[in-house]
Amino acid sequence: MLLLPGWQNSGDGHWQTLWEAYFGDIRVQQHDWLAPKRGDWMVQLEEAVRAQPGPVLLAAHSLGCHLVAAWAAHSQQVGRVAGALLVAPPDVQQDDWPLVLPSWRQPLLQPLPFAAQVLSSTDDPFDRAGRAAHHAQAWGARHLSLGTRGHLNAESGLGLWPQGRAWLRSLLEPDV
Structure with a gap:
């Protein structure tokens, strides 16, 4: 399981941080959490997927959801992804989008080549x-x-968040 936090990382009490501690999931570390560049984040995800011995599940939050979409559009490793839980994808075209995130302003909106579920509020x-x-x-x-x-x-x-974990695991089940 690879955890993909969003802008500014996921702090104490965040479900991703708790999953990392409790289940031993792997957080994909980024070089710059405060002024991230999409290409840099994509490289880190690529390296994390390559480092895993088998198929991976992705659990993304916020900007991490857009990372998954951008990475999937360019990577040759997408066949190694068994599924992705995409939680709270932000509207990167929102008027008050942070100025430190210009490389994220245009979302990649094309079908993902693996099972995915978006959860929102x-x-x-x-x-x-x-x-x-x-x-x-x-x-x-x-x-x-x-x-x-x-x-x-x-x-x-x-x-x-056991229900979030259950939704993620459900991506491994064939549709009935």
């Missing part, structure tokens, strides 16, 4: 226009809105 401050459903459709992913849960991070009170 109706009151996510980083997706005020509710574009997560649009992203899911463009990526060929299932979409599920979790109601009013904020940015689906530590402040959302998800804790170890």
Whole structure:
């Protein structure tokens, strides 16, 4: 399991941090969490996937969701991905998008070559226009809105988030 945090990383109490500690999942480390460049992040993901001995699952949060889409459009390693859970993808075209994130401003919106599920919230401050459903459709992913849960991070009170883990594992099951 590779964990892909978003901008500024995932801190204490975030479900990704808890999964890393409890399940031993691997956080893909980035060189710059504060002013990330999309290409740099893609290289780190590429190296992390190559370093794994077998198929991987991706658990992405926020900007990490857009990392998965950008990486999948360019990598020759996509066949090693068994599935991706894409949690709270932000609207990178939102008017108040942070100026330190210019390389992320244009999302890659093409079908992912592996099973994916997008989880979103109706009151996510980083997706005020509710574009997560649009992203899911463009990526060929299932979409599920979790109601009013904020940015689906530590402040959302998800804790170890067993339901998120179950949604991720469900990507390994064939559709019925």
